[in-house]
Amino acid sequence: MHKLRWTWALPITQSLVAASLLQWGYSVPAPRGSELYVPTARLICRGLNAPALIFRMFDPIRYGPEFDWIPRSTLGFDSDDLFFLVGVIVVWYIAGRSLDGVALERPLRIVATQPS
DSSP states (O other): OOOOOHHHHHHHHHHHHHHHHHHHHHHSOOOTTOTTOOOHHHHHHHHHTGGGGGGGGGOGGGGOGGGTTSOSEETTEEHHHHHHHHHHHHHHHHHHHHHHHHHHSOOOOOOOOOOO
16 A cells, blocks of 8 residues: 655645635725735735745746736636746745655654553
């Protein structure tokens, strides 16, 4: 029987959770009179995957009109959210790999001693 590999399980599940929370956040209407409203689902997604937020910085659309040839959205996600989802996969792959490294080390041996 194969052992669960966190290296693959964590990135897959967390990217699916992040993608569904982002899509849920897109569908929530903003309340009247609040221009700076961020849906709770998006805040939860960003909180769960905070280290991946740095990948949003790699979105070239932020750098001006010379990047207007890049589509603003793909598969229903904004371009900066696609970079964020790539970051989610990378961050959770690294976390899963470190968890697998701990699990693959030699198991702890417990030695019982008899009281004299």
